[in-house]
Amino acid sequence: MEPVKIGLLGLGTVGGGTVSVLTRNAEEIARRAGRGIVISHAAAKEYNRALKGLNQIGRITDDPYAVVNDPDVEIVVELIGGYAPALELVLKAIENDKHVVTANKALIATHGNEIFAAAQKKGVTVAFEAAVAGGIPIIKAMREGLAANQIEWVAGIINGTSNFILTEMKDKNRDFEEVLREAQARGYAEANPAFDIEGIDAAHKLTILASIAFGIPLQFDKVYKEGITSIERQDVSYAAELGYKIKLLGIARKSDSGIELRVHPTLISEVRLIANVDGVMNAVLVKGDAVGPTLYYGAGAGAEPTASAVIADIVDVVRALTTDPENRVPHLAFQPKAMANIAIKPMEEIETGYYLRIMAVDKPGVLSDVTTILGKQGISIEAVIQKEPDEDATLVPVILLTQKVVEKKMNEAIRKIEALDTVGAKVRRIRVETLA
C-alpha cells in the first residue's frame, strides 16, 4: 500500500521531535500500522537545519496555507501552538477534507467545540492525544479503555513545571521564587511562566479530560484556576509534618448536583501513589465505577514524549482512513448527539478538607477563639500543630487540618478568623483531597 502523506505545520520542539521519531522508528511504526508514513509537505518559518530526517520531507515551505491546501496531503499535523493562525489552519484543513492531528491544548480547550463540529460535518477526525499529559496515552485510555465505566472523577498532575517547582521546594527546602528561576534556566518554564504557575495550562488539560470523562462540552471558562504562586516553603514543611505533600491538581468530579472543575494546590496523603509523582513527571488518576481507581504516569512534555503521542494519533487516523466515519471513536468519547449539559458547580459549593495556617499572637485563648469559629460553621478539626515562636517573631503559626466542609462555610470562618485581634496576617488556606 502507498505510504500515507502527512502535512506538518511547525518544526519547533515537538515538530522536530516528530520528524526525528518518525525517521528513527519508521520500520517499527510501519510494522504496526501496516503502512508507511511520510511527511510530504512541511511548513515552518524557522527551524534547525541540522535536524535528522529533514531530507526525508518532500517539501519544506514557510507558508502553512500551502500545506493545508496541498491536495496530496491526507493528514495535517498542527504543531505550531497558540490560537492564530492555528485555529484558521485547522479549520481550513477540515474544510479541505483532511484529518488533523494536534498537540495544541489551548486551542482544543477553547475552540474544540467549534473544531469538532466542523470535523463531524466533514466526516474527518481531529486527534489530540498530545494535548494532555504529553506522552501518556490518557485520552485513549479514558475514551476507549474505560468505555464501560461511569467516570466518577479525574485528578491529575498535569503541569510538569509546577510539579517540578513543588518537588524542589519539598525535597530541598527551597523558596518558590528561587526554584522558578531555575526552572526557567533549565527550559522547563517559559520566560513568562504565568500559564504554568497560575494553573492556566493545567486548566486547559482539565477542560479536555472532563469533557471526555463525562460527555460534556468543553468549558474552559468555567474552570476554577488557582496556581502555586502563593505556596510558601513553610507550608510545604508543615504539610510534610502532617504526612502530606502539596501538588497542583486538576480535579473534575461528577455528582448529582453538578460537575466540579477546579485547578488548585492540594494536600494529598504521602502514602498515595499520586503524591509520589515528582519532578516534571505527570500522572492522571481516574476513578471509574466498574474499574475502580486507575493511574497513568509518564512524561508530560518534551520533544519526543509529545511526538510519541502525535505519532500514535497519526497511526490511529491511518487505520481509520477506510472506516465509516459513524463508527470512529468520537472526538470527545461520547457521540455528538449524546453530549450532556450538566451544570458546573460554583467553587463555593464544593466540599474538601482544608489546611489552614493562621499567624497568631502567642497567647492563651487564641486557639480556643479559632476553634469556636470553626465549630460554629460545623467544621471539625483533624489535626493541629502549634509552633514555638521564633526569638523575635511577634506572630506564631498555628496549623490546622480540617475535615470536609463546603467551601462557603470555610470562607465565612476564615473571614471571621482574620477579623480576630489576635490574628495578624491573612489565613493561608490549601485544600485537602482524599481522592477516595
Next chain:
Amino acid sequence: MEPVKIGLLGLGTVGGGTVSVLTRNAEEIARRAGRGIVISHAAAKEYNRALKGLNQIGRITDDPYAVVNDPDVEIVVELIGGYAPALELVLKAIENDKHVVTANKALIATHGNEIFAAAQKKGVTVAFEAAVAGGIPIIKAMREGLAANQIEWVAGIINGTSNFILTEMKDKNRDFEEVLREAQARGYAEANPAFDIEGIDAAHKLTILASIAFGIPLQFDKVYKEGITSIERQDVSYAAELGYKIKLLGIARKSDSGIELRVHPTLISEVRLIANVDGVMNAVLVKGDAVGPTLYYGAGAGAEPTASAVIADIVDVVRALTTDPENRVPHLAFQPKAMANIAIKPMEEIETGYYLRIMAVDKPGVLSDVTTILGKQGISIEAVIQKEPDEDATLVPVILLTQKVVEKKMNEAIRKIEALDTVGAKVRRIRVETLA
C-alpha cells in the same frame, strides 16, 4: 442502528460482572459506542439466579456450542477460562465468522498464535484486554498508545495474589504461609494457589506483554518462572533495611543479544513508584525510546474491573465491525507478516544485581572468604549488613547487595560460597533491578 448481539460464555465471577456493568451502564456505554449492546444468548452450567440483568439476556442455555453456532450472535465473549473447552469454542466461533472477546490469559499465552492465525484467515478480531492486568487498559496503551516507540522493556506487577502476600509480609512482618492462608480465606488465592505463587499466572501475562511490545510470537514455554514461595520474612526485612521492597516482577527486555523473559521476586528501590504498588493492585512500567518510562496502575482482577476491560473490547469490536479487516489494530500490535523471530535469552546470560543472604559461622575471616570468591568472578559489592548472632544461633546472616553481573558468574560464585566450611545453609539469592 440495531443493537449488537453478544453471545456470552460463562456466568461466573467475570461473566456476572460483565452482565452487571452492561446493565447498569447501558446508557453511558451506548452514548460512547453509538450503538446498544445486548446479550442475546448466554451459556452457563451454574450461575447465580439473583444476578441483576439476567432478565435482559435473550436466552440462557447450558450448551456453549449453541451460543457459538447461533447465527444471530455477532461477538462471542468467552469467560469460561481454562483450555478445554475454551479453545475449541473460540476456534468454532472464529470458524463461524464471529468476533471474539476473551479474558483468558492462559489460553492466549499458550494457544494465541493458533487462535490469531485462524482469526486472521477469517478476517475477524479476537480481543483480549482483560487477559492482562484486569481493568488496566495496558494492551491498548502499549499496542496503540505507544505505537511510535521501540519498546525497550516492560516490567510489571501482574499477579495481585503474590503482591498482596508480599505487601502483608512487609507491612505486618508476617510469614509467607500465614498470609497465604489469609489470601485463600479472602478469596484472593485459589485453594490450589500454585498458578499465583509459582509465577505461572504472571508468566502468562508477561508472554502476552512481550509479544505486543516486540512483535514476537507468544512463547510461554521460554519464560523463566520463579515464584515467591521461598521468600522469607527476614529477607523482606533486610531488603527494607537496605531501602528496597521485594516484588514479584514480570520482566521483558530487548537487547542486541536477544530478549529476556523472566518472572521472579525482585528487589526494587523503595523510592520508585512501582515499588509502592501494594496489596492486590497491579502496575505495568513500560519504557519506550521516545516516550521514556510510563506506568499504568489499577485493579488486576475482580469481577467489575475485569468486566470493564471485557466491555471496552466489545465497544472496540463494535466500532470495527464495518472496518476493512486489513486496517484494524493487529492482534499482537504488529502486522502478522511483520512479526520478528528474535532469540529468547537463557537465564544464565541475564545481567542483574543481587541480594544475597549467607548464613555463616560468626567468626573472623568469613566475610573475607566470601568477598574473595565474589571478587574473582568480577562481582562488586554495593552494601553489606552483618547481623549480631541471636543468643543460641550458631549461624548469623550476612546480607550482601551486589552490582550487576551475568547470572552464570553469580551461580558459580554461589556454588563456591556454599562449599565453604563456614557457610551453613543454602545461599538465599534475590535479583535486584534498577528499572532504568
